[in-house]
Amino acid sequence: xxxxxxxxxERAVRSIRKDFHHSTRCGRVCHVTITLNGxxxxxxxxxxxxxxxTKLDIDxxxxxxxxxxxxxxxxxxxxxxxxxxxxxxxxxFVGGG
Amino acid sequence: xxxxxxxxxxxxxxxxxIVGTGKYSSHAVMAxxxxxxxxxxxxxxxxxxxxxxxxxxxxxxxIDDSIFLLPNTAGCYTADDAIRTARLGREAxxxxxxxxxxIGDERTLFPDxxxxxxxxRVLVKDGFIVLPYTNDDPIACxxxxxxxxxxxxxxxxxIGSGLGIQNANNIRIIREFSKVPMIVDAGVGxxxxxxxxxxxxxxxxxxxxxxxxxxxxxxxxxxxxxxxIAGRLAYxxxxxxxxxxxxxxxxxxxxxxx
Numbered sequence: 001x002x003x004x005x006x007x008x009x010e011r012a013v014r015s016i017r018k019d020f021h022h023s024t025r026c027g028r029v030c031h032v033t034i035t036l037n038g039x040x041x042x043x044x045x046x047x048x049x050x051x052x053x054t055k056l057d058i059d060x061x062x063x064x065x066x067x068x069x070x071x072x073x074x075x076x077x078x079x080x081x082x083x084x085x086x087x088x089x090x091x092x093f094v095g096g097g
Numbered sequence: 098x099x100x101x102x103x104x105x106x107x108x109x110x111x112x113x114x115i116v117g118t119g120k121y122s123s124h125a126v127m128a129x130x131x132x133x134x135x136x137x138x139x140x141x142x143x144x145x146x147x148x149x150x151x152x153x154x155x156x157x158x159x160i161d162d163s164i165f166l167l168p169n170t171a172g173c174y175t176a177d178d179a180i181r182t183a184r185l186g187r188e189a190x191x192x193x194x195x196x197x198x199x200i201g202d203e204r205t206l207f208p209d210x211x212x213x214x215x216x217x218r219v220l221v222k223d224g225f226i227v228l229p230y231t232n233d234d235p236i237a238c239x240x241x242x243x244x245x246x247x248x249x250x251x252x253x254x255x256i257g258s259g260l261g262i263q264n265a266n267n268i269r270i271i272r273e274f275s276k277v278p279m280i281v282d283a284g285v286g287x288x289x290x291x292x293x294x295x296x297x298x299x300x301x302x303x304x305x306x307x308x309x310x311x312x313x314x315x316x317x318x319x320x321x322x323x324x325x326i327a328g329r330l331a332y333x334x335x336x337x338x339x340x341x342x343x344x345x346x347x348x349x350x351x352x353x354x355x
Contacts, residue, residue: 093144
């Protein structure tokens with residue numbers, strides 16, 4: 001029982017910390033919402049494709065990126081800016097026949 | 098016997114067997130099967146990166162650098178989606194080759210030939226080397242070739258069915274009709290199916306499930322390697338005509354007791 005209460009408390013603290021972290025990091029300045037691989041995704045500010053890939057821990061050599069239905073050429077990753085309402089697809093190779 | 102090299106769009110391949118990368122129990126088994134098959138071209142699919150789980154190993158770490166990657170457009174049901182996927186595949190793989198699939202029906206995975214021909218036309222204009230997966234229909238294959246396809250890839254049977262060559266005569270006719278290489282793609286179940294495809298005149302065979310789904314994929318990959326080589330050699334050797342009755346192999350004269 002004691003251990004269970006500790007667990008609950010720990011979860012609550014973690015949740016508050018997460019909210020705090022979220023509000024300070026994002027809060028009023030979090031105003032960039034994009035669609036990333038079909039899902040809603042929040043950014044602190046507009047990012048370049050290169051910065052987004054770094055943020056997501058994705059090796060740019062292994063993927064292709066589409067920005068608002070246009071293929072983004074690899075050499076332009078540091079220049080192409082992703083902003084509010086943009087749609088981004090990041091794909092890679094998987095097993096297939 | 099020396100064979101002419103297997104050339105598609107000016108690129109020479111050592112093996113006439115092309116294999117997939119899907120459905121393996123692990124990447125390691127796949128790599129062993131690839132090595133056993135002797136294939137120097139493998140197909141891969143183009144899919145969204147899993148954003149929330151980046152832990153998965155990359156498929157490409159398990160594909161030998163000497164193997165040529167052929168991205169497919171599997172899962173696309175319209176010409177537009179297939180074109181979009183092909184362009185993404187080109188950017189990810191840095192080659193302009195595509196195994197073009199435009200599927201027309203979920204249960205059979207039969208191609209939508211009309212959309213396939215349209216997508217071929219668009220992609221060829223865009224500089225792609227297009228290898229379309231198509232029905233075993235000589236007229237569709239002719240239209241694909243006219244649209245600029247660098248090979249035609251008729252199915253032997255539905256994808257993953259393992260039924261073997263269902264319409265051997267059509268495969269033979271397609272070979273006769275086509276100036277580009279003909280690769281039998283899909284439907285192979287076992288080694289004799291692959292050998293038959295080659296005996297019918299196929300320039301190559303493409304398969305995934307027959308190897309990946311076998312109980313022993315690495316051994317089956319080796320069997321397929323031999324089957325493709327044997328079938329090709331048999332095709333080039335000029336088989337005997339089929340006859341209704343026996344013709345003795347041993348001399349008719351000098352039989353003991355006559």
